[in-house]
Amino acid sequence: MKTSVVIIGGGPSGLLLGQLLHRKGIDAIVLERKTREYVLTRIRAGILETGLVSLLREAGVADRLDSEGFAHEGTIIALDDEEFHISFRDLTGTDVIVYGQTEVTRDLYDAREAADAKTIFNVEDVVINDADGDAPFVTFNVDGKSQRIDCDFVAGCDGFHGVSRQTIPLDVRKEYEKVYPFGWLGILSETPPVNEELIYSNSDRGFALCSMRNQNLSRYYIQCSLSDSPDDWTDEAFWEELRRRIPSHLAENLVAGPSIEKSIAPLRSFVTEPMRWGRLFLCGDAAHIVPPTGAKGLNTAASDVHYLYNGLLTYYQDGDSSGIDSYSEKALARVWKAERFSWATTNMLHRYPDQSEFDLKMQRAEIEFLRTNDAAQRAFAQNYVGLPY
Ligand code: APR
Ligand code: PHB
Numbered sequence: 001m002k003t004s005v006v007i008i009g010g011g012p013s014g015l016l017l018g019q020l021l022h023r024k025g026i027d028a029i030v031l032e033r034k035t036r037e038y039v040l041t042r043i044r045a046g047i048l049e050t051g052l053v054s055l056l057r058e059a060g061v062a063d064r065l066d067s068e069g070f071a072h073e074g075t076i077i078a079l080d081d082e083e084f085h086i087s088f089r090d091l092t093g094t095d096v097i098v099y100g101q102t103e104v105t106r107d108l109y110d111a112r113e114a115a116d117a118k119t120i121f122n123v124e125d126v127v128i129n130d131a132d133g134d135a136p137f138v139t140f141n142v143d144g145k146s147q148r149i150d151c152d153f154v155a156g157c158d159g160f161h162g163v164s165r166q167t168i169p170l171d172v173r174k175e176y177e178k179v180y181p182f183g184w185l186g187i188l189s190e191t192p193p194v195n196e197e198l199i200y201s202n203s204d205r206g207f208a209l210c211s212m213r214n215q216n217l218s219r220y221y222i223q224c225s226l227s228d229s230p231d232d233w234t235d236e237a238f239w240e241e242l243r244r245r246i247p248s249h250l251a252e253n254l255v256a257g258p259s260i261e262k263s264i265a266p267l268r269s270f271v272t273e274p275m276r277w278g279r280l281f282l283c284g285d286a287a288h289i290v291p292p293t294g295a296k297g298l299n300t301a302a303s304d305v306h307y308l309y310n311g312l313l314t315y316y317q318d319g320d321s322s323g324i325d326s327y328s329e330k331a332l333a334r335v336w337k338a339e340r341f342s343w344a345t346t347n348m349l350h351r352y353p354d355q356s357e358f359d360l361k362m363q364r365a366e367i368e369f370l371r372t373n374d375a376a377q378r379a380f381a382q383n384y385v386g387l388p389y
Pocket of ligand 2: 198212
């Protein structure tokens with residue numbers, strides 16, 4: 001087989017890149033280790049920056065998002081029993097859109113199928129060959145047969161555990177990582193959200209987040225110990241703990257119900273540099289991970305896709321390689337800012353096992369500064385709605 005771009009990974013990064021290229025007549029094949037059904041069982045954050053919404057429109061996959069997504073003009077930050085509001089709309093002129101990542105992925109798969117674009121599922125043993133030469137090719141096994149695709153470029157969109165990053169030699173690659181000493185226990189429940197906007201809460205029992213997918217589907221998280229397992233938490237225990245971690249007058253509106261999903265995610269900050277090696281480009285979780293506080297994972301993947309797509313477009317349309325040559329530098333400049341925001345917001349809102357009384361005072365002072373200072377709120381809002389591409 002032969003194609004212009006082999007895209008490894010059929011998560012949101014790979015599918016969005018594939019769809020944008022397809023619309024411009026640039027041929028790409030997506031290789032996915034799992035099935036479409038499996039990919040669509042993953043539940044991830046549900047906040048879309050306007051940059052991502054524009055890209056989805058450009059890719060022609062925003063119809064459902066435009067009719068079913070909810071614009072949120074701000075968010076609530078709580079400390080113990082008190083809360084304040086930060087208005088993104090007043091401070092930046094922009095909203096964010098609440099629409100689940102799983103739905104974004106579903107829309108992208110539907111578009112890919114409608115366009116008859118090639119996706120190969122259940123691939124095993126993917127190997128990227130000669131990425132540092134002029135004629136790369138990708139080999140893999142599917143249905144017990146080995147296959148080879150020759151291509152111009154490889155887009156490594158295969159997430160944190162994929163093969164693409166590992167293909168870059170260790171003497172070229174530098175990795176930066178911070179692992180946090182807690183996780184998030186999340187549940188999805190078919191109940192109305194406790195509040196019309198998200199609530200990020202720092203309480204003396206630990207962090208809590210009240211989020212949602214729609215009027216009758218709520219997503220809630222509480223900070224938990226890394227040694228906990230979802231089975232340790234009955235639904236009742238979860239609701240009780242959540243109630244105690246948000247201001248009492250808001251907790252009065254909390255509607256409990258059976259969880260339809262319950263899982264624990266560890267929190268990690270991670271970046272690999274560079275994001276390009278020869279004809280291989282890393283995109284999304286393959287190159288970087290953020291802790292979920294602030295919902296930057298998918299949005300940062302989207303800015304990578306934006307830079308890579310535009311670089312490939314000028315290469316194929318004008319024979320100009322300046323966009324792909326500057327890809328890593330441009331993508332990383334934005335990635336590090338999203339990393340900083342996610343890290344700072346995580347630090348501001350969580351309880352750490354070794355936190356001293358001094359550390360706690362610093363945390364409170366930071367939240368108090370954010371509550372009362374217009375410039376601090378503006379900076380928070382600018383980061384939350386997404387820095388420019
Ligand atoms: N070969 C083929 N596919 C692979 C391989 C491999 N060796 N390894 C992993 N994959 C697939 C995974 O099965 C997955 O479907 O690559 C896909 C990567 O998808 P994600 O992990 O979702 O990563 P990405 O597409 O970059 O999405 C960005 O935003 O909110 C964040 O972390 C969240 O998934 C999210 C991310
Ligand atoms: C979610 O809705 O899952 C969500 C929202 C905001 C976050 C993280 C997750 O910061």
